Amino acid sequence: MTNKSILLSTAYFAPIQYYSKFINHNKVYIEQFEHFNKQTYRNRCVILGGNGLIQLIVPVVKGRGPKTLIKDLQISYDVDWQRNQWQTISSAYNSSPYFEYYQDEFYQFFNGKHKFLLDFNLKINETICDLTEIENNVELTSDFENVPAETVNFRELISPKNKKTKDNSFHPLEYTQVFSDKLGFSPNLSILDLLFNEGPNSYTILKGSIVDK
Numbered sequence: 240m241t242n243k244s245i246l247l248s249t250a251y252f253a254p255i256q257y258y259s260k261f262i263n264h265n266k267v268y269i270e271q272f273e274h275f276n277k278q279t280y281r282n283r284c285v286i287l288g289g290n291g292l293i294q295l296i297v298p299v300v301k302g303r304g305p306k307t308l309i310k311d312l313q314i315s316y317d318v319d320w321q322r323n324q325w326q327t328i329s330s331a332y333n334s335s336p337y338f339e340y341y342q343d344e345f346y347q348f349f350n351g352k353h354k355f356l357l358d359f360n361l362k363i364n365e366t367i368c369d370l371t372e373i374e375n376n377v378e379l380t381s382d383f384e385n386v387p388a389e390t391v392n393f394r395e396l397i398s399p400k401n402k403k404t405k406d407n408s409f410h411p412l413e414y415t416q417v418f419s420d421k422l423g424f425s426p427n428l429s430i431l432d433l434l435f436n437e438g439p440n441s442y443t444i445l446k447g448s449i450v451d452k
Contacts, residue, residue: 244268244390246380247397248276249309249360251297252284252367252429256409257397259448261373263408270394271310271357272383275299279398281309282356284429288331289418292425295324299356312356325349328431335417337438344370345431367430371441412447414440 244266250257257280261267275281282297298315325346332338344366353359361377368375386392396404411426414437425432433441 241265242389244387246270246386246390246392246394248273248279248281248394249357250280250284250397251282251356251360252295252363252431253280254285254397254427254429255411255433255445255448256406256427258367258371258373258430259409259445260393260397261368261376262442262446263449264391265376266387266390267377268380268387268390269357269361269377270383271308271379273309273394275307275309275312278400281360283399284431285399286328286331286429286432287416287418287422287425288327289421291422292428293327293331295327295429296320297356297359310355310357313354314352314356314359316352321349332417332431332435335435338435340438341370341434367434370434371430371445373442373445408450409448410450412444414444 241264243264245260245264246268247257247260248270282299284295286293286295298318298320300313300315328345329338329342348359348363353362364377365375367373395401396406413424413426414433416422416424416432416436430441433444437444
């Protein structure tokens with residue numbers, strides 16, 4: 240573990256790369272004063288189904304303008320996305336080794352309602368850290384421009400849109416996925432994929448994905 244802190248955006252069932260940072264840094268700052276950016280992990284995650292990658296997106300309340308702070312962004316329930324997403328997750332992972340073991344822990348997020356996306360993501364993160372036995376060393380930022388000293392800024396580097404900037408401290412360790420025989424290995428999916436497939440071994444996979452420089 241490095242003594243440096245890391246600054247991350249909030250994320251919805253974040254990818255494996257995201258949680259490797261929790262292991263490798265003694266303090267994780269989550270940005271709450273940035274403006275909401277579309278097509279990022281802030282309100283979406285990627286899982287693996289029988290026909291390939293599936294994006295799960297949390298809809299947000301529109302009409303609040305492009306300058307909405309992430310801490311003020313509200314979740315929209317105009318469509319029944321919770322039921323649809325849980326059916327998709329269940330279909331993708333009901334044959335995985337640990338789906339039955341973890342399903343009750345995750346079903347709660349598709350049954351109740353949270354008003355704000357940031358609060359929702361933070362509750363998910365608490366559960367993930369508990370299940371993986373990762374220290375939940377999270378602190379929210381106090382100001383967008385005030386990046387804490389000795390902090391590595393990864394707000395935009397962990398993103399489905401970032402295909403150019405390489406993270407030299409992360410190399411995804413391969414593990415057995417439900418559809419590996421058919422589709423091969425798909426790296427850096429949502430932490431859901433790792434937990435349902437590897438269960439208590441998830442921490443070891445995360446730690447093995449960290450490259451010591």
